[in-house]
Amino acid sequence: MDKTLSSSINFAYSAPAMTCPGCQAQTPLTWERYFSSPLGHTCPKCEKHFKFPLTARHFSVLALAGLAAGALPTILVDLATQSLGIGLIAGWFVALLVILPLDRWMDDHYSEGKLLD
Numbered sequence: 244m245d246k247t248l249s250s251s252i253n254f255a256y257s258a259p260a261m262t263c264p265g266c267q268a269q270t271p272l273t274w275e276r277y278f279s280s281p282l283g284h285t286c287p288k289c290e291k292h293f294k295f296p297l298t299a300r301h302f303s304v305l306a307l308a309g310l311a312a313g314a315l316p317t318i319l320v321d322l323a324t325q326s327l328g329i330g331l332i333a334g335w336f337v338a339l340l341v342i343l344p345l346d347r348w349m350d351d352h353y354s355e356g357k358l359l360d
């Protein structure tokens with residue numbers, strides 16, 4: 244599938260999506276866009292730059308989800324290896340598996356973008 248066709252299909256089947264604060268165009272926040280623009284996004288329609296500020300609510304949800312997901316692996320790996328360091332690394336890894344998709348999903352569905360220029 245060529246890139247143009249695949250992005251138009253994504254566009255058609257993904258409401259809601261992240262909304263450009265400049266022109267209100269909705270664009271799905273794909274993994275490619277998520278990782279290629281950690282400091283801000285460029286609207287494909289009006290080419291304005293915007294980002295999603297980290298709000299207290301957004302941070303709290305991610306922190307709680309990360310703690311909930313990472314606590315048990317940390318304890319289990321700590322017990323199994325007798326190393327808190329390795330346990331914390333394992334816990335962080337599992338927490339990131341939850342935090343990254345959740346962060347992307349929240350930006351895509353709920354976060355309000357702020358124009359950067």
Ligand SMILES: [Zn+2]
Pocket residue numbers: 263264265266267268286287288289290291
């Ligand atoms: Zn725009």
